[in-house]
Amino acid sequence: MKPGNRNLQRLWGPGLAVVILALLATFPLYASAYGIILVTDILMFVILALSWALFSAPTGYISLAPAAFFGVGIYTSAILGRQLPLPLVVFLGGLISFSLALLVGALTLRLRGIYFAMFTFGLVELIKHFWLWYEIKFTGTRGRFVVVVDQRTIYLIMFTIFVLLLLTTYLIRRSRLGLALRSIGECEEAAAHIGVNVNALKTVTFALSAIFMGAAGSVIAARWTYVDPYIAFNPLYSFMAVLMAIFGGIGNPYGPILGAVIFAYLEEVLLTRFPYYYMLIFGTVLIITVLYLPEGLIGLIMKIRKRLAGGQDALA
């Protein structure tokens, strides 16, 4: 293969990314109302899956906390949405999630493996039940109404969060921080011995990923009109984020994006066509992925590409 060809191939990926981003940025100009709602939903799941992978993919810690930070964002919007403009609310949602994650992370990131997963799962339920009790006891009602905002505005804010998350993911992967995170995933003791400040790094990255979950929650709340603790702190959002990321493959940032796009679209189709078999299909895909696609879709694609490229080289 000629070197010029290689260069062209290298440009192919980023070029496609730029085209897709440009299409997404101008989407509200030509899309239908339904199209905007659908793509906002897909972007929301992409943000959840990608921000989950930001921390969990390199370190190998399975966090089931996305629903907690997502829910905090939703409630920030429900409480402050009346007084403040949406972009500010979204920023605050991210900030509050960040602070909560910083606190939780500092307390619990010493836990390894299965214990960390159980703790983060417990966190979602703890916040849900506490908030439920608080609302009934002190406000006398369950749930709140959220001020509704124009669909296009919601879309554009969601898209901005997505771009910021992409940028963060890219910068972290390229920096010493990303390398240090991967070293934690490979062997935490060894990483600590070379001088990586393991606990601080894990905590900061965990909190960083929570910003985007919280922000996504704050935006989407503006579309849901009504929220209560069962809706806001639904553990299904944690499972979805994990499933989408693993389905797509966590070895590469394109994996969670691909997984989330396919899954969010499938969810939309399945929920409308087969509402009674939706979870059945969801569970089956999860088991098949864990069994047969341990590296996810991206792993499969890379394997096929390698085989094709290998075939070409052998022929040449």
Added chain:
Amino acid sequence: MTKILLEVLITGLLLGGLYALISVGLSLQYGVARILNISHGEFIMLGAMTTWTLYTGLGINPLVSLAICGPLALASGFLIHKTLFRRLLASSASPAIFESNSMLAAFGLMFILQNIALIIWRADTRAYSYLSIPVHFLGTLFGANRLLTFGITMVIGLAFYLFLSLTRTGKAIRAAAQDPATAGLMGVNINHMLALCFGLGAAMAAVAGVLISMCYSVNAVMGLEYTVIAIIVVVLGGLGSIPGSFLGGFILGLVGSVVTFLEPGLALVAYYVIFIILLLIRPTGLLGR
């Protein structure tokens, strides 16, 4: 005052017995087979819903259901392990990877079982009344069904403890829990033992489900709540420790009944607070190694 205190305590112990039984199964599955079985509660739900159907539809006594649901769950758990988890065990590079993969697969199993149950029974809450005769016990009134379930729980727990400590199969299970590779070299059929443990865990869940349906109302989506309680109890007592599960179950039952008495909305919050504090100070649990 002492009367109220006694009532709260006994309610807690009765509840604790059920919690203990739920948790022993999960503890066995995690302690030996290394599977954090998130679908544990679904087996409880299946046991409870089947019992309801058999009792209200065919008039079959819940005590007979115990003998139907237990073996059925044992067989299905055994088969699930032989097909799904054994393949995962073979394909996972390390025990840590198997733990996270098997947890994800168990999530999948949870969704599938819950969906099947929703198709059969829909989301309606069901209940039947069996032996709900008030009985005088230590100066307070309790339902006969509660006392009966407590008795059955204790008998099953004791029988299982004796099975593990006295029989040859029990010894093989304990060996497999301690060191699977060495146990295999000593002639223990490891894959068989792991599948048996998963099946036994499922059977205990189903039996607990039968007992729960005798005292409480049940529905097709009740599973996750019990899974969460089982996880908390198991962490409290120590993952993989059977006496720990009983200790943890009783502690949680007592806490639950005391907090429910003081501030009804906060019982679940109290469970999580205990769970989180324990994970932070002693993640191996009270009786864990």
